[in-house]
Amino acid sequence: MKQTYRILKPSAQNAETARQRFLHDVEQGLSQSPKSIPSRYFYDETGSKIFEQIMDLPEYYLTRAEYEILNNSRQQLAEMMNLQGFNLIELGAGDGRKTRVLLEYLQSAKIDFRYIPIDISPGAMATLQEEVSACCGDLEMLGVVGEYFQGLNWVEKQVGGASLVLFLGSNIGNFHPGKAKVFLRRLRQVLRPGDFVLMGFDLKKDTRRLNAAYNDKQGITAQFNLNLLNRINGELAGAFDLDNWAFYSWYNPLSGAVESSLLSQVRQTVHIGACDRNFVFDAWEAIHTEFSFKYSEAEIESMAKLAGFLVVHHFYDNQHDFVDSLWRVPA
Ligand SMILES: C[S@@+](CC[C@H](N)C(=O)[O-])C[C@H]1O[C@@H](n2cnc3c(N)ncnc32)[C@H](O)[C@@H]1O
Numbered sequence: 001m002k003q004t005y006r007i008l009k010p011s012a013q014n015a016e017t018a019r020q021r022f023l024h025d026v027e028q029g030l031s032q033s034p035k036s037i038p039s040r041y042f043y044d045e046t047g048s049k050i051f052e053q054i055m056d057l058p059e060y061y062l063t064r065a066e067y068e069i070l071n072n073s074r075q076q077l078a079e080m081m082n083l084q085g086f087n088l089i090e091l092g093a094g095d096g097r098k099t100r101v102l103l104e105y106l107q108s109a110k111i112d113f114r115y116i117p118i119d120i121s122p123g124a125m126a127t128l129q130e131e132v133s134a135c136c137g138d139l140e141m142l143g144v145v146g147e148y149f150q151g152l153n154w155v156e157k158q159v160g161g162a163s164l165v166l167f168l169g170s171n172i173g174n175f176h177p178g179k180a181k182v183f184l185r186r187l188r189q190v191l192r193p194g195d196f197v198l199m200g201f202d203l204k205k206d207t208r209r210l211n212a213a214y215n216d217k218q219g220i221t222a223q224f225n226l227n228l229l230n231r232i233n234g235e236l237a238g239a240f241d242l243d244n245w246a247f248y249s250w251y252n253p254l255s256g257a258v259e260s261s262l263l264s265q266v267r268q269t270v271h272i273g274a275c276d277r278n279f280v281f282d283a284w285e286a287i288h289t290e291f292s293f294k295y296s297e298a299e300i301e302s303m304a305k306l307a308g309f310l311v312v313h314h315f316y317d318n319q320h321d322f323v324d325s326l327w328r329v330p331a
Contacts, residue, residue: 005126007143023236023274024307027128030279036288037228039174042233050224052095057220059212062170065322067098068202073315074105080312081196083162085112089155090166093117096128098168103136114140119149136143152190168200184307193331203324204294212253212260219233222247224261225289237273244268257293300325
């Protein structure tokens with residue numbers, strides 16, 4: 001049995017660069033109007049654990065819908081791609097609970113592939129490693145702890161062959177549409193003719209369901225957002241008092257996104273030690289934390305085309321809540 005797990009973790013130097021970048025992004029985000037912090041900073045070890053709880057929430061239909069899609073469509077997906085000896089690259093893999101059903105199927109169908117998850121969170125990668133080890137012991141896995149394109153460029157240089165890139169969980173929805181287009185064009189550039197992409201999109205739907213999904217009754221999504229301030233306190237010597245902040249999230253049909261923020265409940269000044277600066281927040285001023293864009297099929301197809309992909313097939317769950325869209329790089 002071959003059991004190959006290689007986790008390429010950032011070096012101490014890279015970790016320091018990552019901290020500097022975090023500081024730079026926080027300083028810049030809190031200096032602009034409206035204030036904001038990029039959502040990629042949600043995923044420290046605590047944030048990744050809280051996200052696992054979010055995926056189990058009754059209101060958060062997204063994970064269950066995509067699990068159903070992968071479970072019901074894995075054979076058809078494999079037949080459509082008809083690949084052997086390929087790289088199954090997953091961007092922002094998280095704990096991989098949905099990917100597992102695909103990995104198990106490909107193994108049982110004796111399809112030859114190696115699994116290359118890329119995730120910025122070392123905590124998520126550790127959980128994923130355990131998960132893959134439990135389900136698919138003899139699978140070759142090369143885990144990359146790093147940014148999406150840092151990982152993709154590494155794969156491009158070190159590992160040859162055809163690829164299927166998974167970008168699940170509606171991660172693409174966290175990009176503003178303009179940035180999503182740039183991201184997809186860049187993705188297209190690092191792939192080769194004949195490569196595939198399976199991209200998860202949350203579809204536009206009744207706003208009450210969208211609002212419920214991001215405003216769960218147990219307050220777990222609120223904790224997930226507030227953890228950003230905890231992270232700044234821990235890593236950047238911030239002095240945020242979490243009792244002075246409230247989570248706010250609502251679907252805006254004009255932007256097409258669930259827009260999440262943290263509201264300052266009082267006028268307050270917060271010191272961040274790592275840059276030795278004070279930031280002033282007015283009462284009820286917001287820090288924008290996340291966009292979760294929702295798409296229609298027409299918008300998805302137009303995005304794929306603009307980035308230079310061919311749409312092969314849309315895989316849906318039974319309720320038509322979510323779509324995993326299969327794209328191919330043309331020859
Ligand atoms: C919303 S979770 C989705 C996880 C998984 N794909 C799923 O569908 O359940 C987003 C994941 O992407 C990772 N992530 C966020 N920004 C990233 C970036 N810029 N580069 C690499 N990974 C990133 C996070 O650490 C997290 O595990």
